[in-house]
Amino acid sequence: MQEGGATDLRMRVIKWSVKLKVNPRAVRICQMRRKWGSCSTKGIITLAVDLSDREPQFRDFVIAHELLHLRYPHHGRLFKAVMAAHIPNWRELEILR
Incomplete structure (x- = not known):
């Protein structure tokens, strides 16, 4: 991954935050x-360096998923509802995970 990939991921995290x-801390x-x-439970979001090589929709899914854990630590009903509100096709994208 080039430096631009990390920059793109960071910019997407800001947008989604x-x-x-x-x-995130x-x-x-x-x-x-x-x-x-x-x-992490301390509010640290960690993203895979090669995530920047994936399609933008998948990147957004992963970023939104991890950021939502800052509000909803588990994959409960509320977490899933908010995911669906922001990434309607998140279930299909999760299969690619």
Whole structure:
């Protein structure tokens, strides 16, 4: 991944943070073998470096998913409803995960 990919991911995180009204403590972009992203209990969002190589819709899905965990730690009914409101086809995108 080129530096521009990390910059694009960070810009998308900012865009989605404003949209979802959340404020991550930090955003890290690094190598991840098993996941595209994660959200720590301390509010740190970590994204896989190669996420920038995926299509924009999938990037937005992963970013929105992780940012929503700042408000909803589990994948409960409310989490799923808010995901559906912002990314209507999130269930199809989740299969690609």
